[in-house]
Amino acid sequence: MGKVIAIANQKGGVGKTTTAINLGASLAVLDHKTLLIDADPQANATSGVGFDPRNIKTSIYECIINQVEAKDIILNTDNPNLDLLPAHIDLVGAEIEMINLPNREKMMKAAIAKLKNDYDFIILDCSPSLGLITLNALTAADSVIVPVQCEYFALEGLGKLLNTIKIVQERFNPSLEIEGILLTMYDVRLRLSNQVVEEVKTHFQQMVFDTIIQRNTKLGEAPSHGETIIMHDAASKGAINYLNLAREILQKNDLTKIKTSEKIIETDLEYDDESEQ
Numbered sequence: 698m699g700k701v702i703a704i705a706n707q708k709g710g711v712g713k714t715t716t717a718i719n720l721g722a723s724l725a726v727l728d729h730k731t732l733l734i735d736a737d738p739q740a741n742a743t744s745g746v747g748f749d750p751r752n753i754k755t756s757i758y759e760c761i762i763n764q765v766e767a768k769d770i771i772l773n774t775d776n777p778n779l780d781l782l783p784a785h786i787d788l789v790g791a792e793i794e795m796i797n798l799p800n801r802e803k804m805m806k807a808a809i810a811k812l813k814n815d816y817d818f819i820i821l822d823c824s825p826s827l828g829l830i831t832l833n834a835l836t837a838a839d840s841v842i843v844p845v846q847c848e849y850f851a852l853e854g855l856g857k858l859l860n861t862i863k864i865v866q867e868r869f870n871p872s873l874e875i876e877g878i879l880l881t882m883y884d885v886r887l888r889l890s891n892q893v894v895e896e897v898k899t900h901f902q903q904m905v906f907d908t909i910i911q912r913n914t915k916l917g918e919a920p921s922h923g924e925t926i927i928m929h930d931a932a933s934k935g936a937i938n939y940l941n942l943a944r945e946i947l948q949k950n951d952l953t954k955i956k957t958s959e960k961i962i963e964t965d966l967e968y969d970d971e972s973e974q
Contacts, residue, residue, distance in 0.1 A: 698813045702820055703835055703837075714737065721779055725777060727944070730780075732782060733774075734821045736788070738784060738786055738830075748772060753785045757783065761805055762794055767782055805834060911934050911935070913934045915933035915935050
């Protein structure tokens with residue numbers, strides 16, 4: 698049965714969609730059948746793997762509101778082993794329509810329940826809010842990854858998100874775990890980035906992934922081509938970072954036989970000509 702991982706943080710611009718897309722692609726490259734679910738009305742994960750949201754006729758919205766079978770609208774991407782359950786702008790109205798429905802917090806869980814046997818991993822890209830759709834995603838998930846950018850306001854709102862996760866655990870999903878806190882947009886040249894890494898690791902210790910996602914131009918370019926970083930430039934620092942993250946998650950879940958010494962391809966964070974300030 699596949700593991701459902703939500704990528705969540707109510708702050709925008711922290712790398713949620715980038716992480717959802719490229720973690721999904723990396724798990725797929727490592728021979729794990731993966732489904733990417735776009736649970737954000739902006740539909741950036743949908744466009745990020747090569748589909749125009751304007752051409753999407755049936756999406757996760759119809760699965761939640763109209764009980765359309767999710768398996769009937771899954772799209773195959775150009776990435777082997779990676780499928781997509783797309784989003785559409787209509788999803789923005791779902792929260793209003795769900796308000797008076799019974800079990801409104803568990804509608805996404807019901808919509809994707811039948812898919813868990815078809816995939817090794819299901820990655821949920823959440824919207825930058827703590828609204829009902831994100832609550833649905835956390836209720837449907839087995840674990841949650843929290844991306845945190847290596848910038849000044851890194852910890853702003855993180856306590857609120859962790860409190861929300863605790864409420865979900867208590868009321869709707871007792872089995873929800875924190876897969877880890879993921880540091881993103883790291884620039885080795887900036888003292889501030891190093892300070893944020895130190896502060897986050899001091900506060901959250903074992904909850905923080907060893908892998909850190911470095912700021913990288915290729916990661917920024919890939920979505921404009923409708924490609925994952927693996928398809929766009931598999932040799933880039935961004936691709937290596939996300940493959941490392943995928944391996945770390947597989948190690949954590951005892952799903953690989955890779956030796957501990959081979960767990961991370963590159964452990965040192967070095968200056969990269971592709972990095973941006």
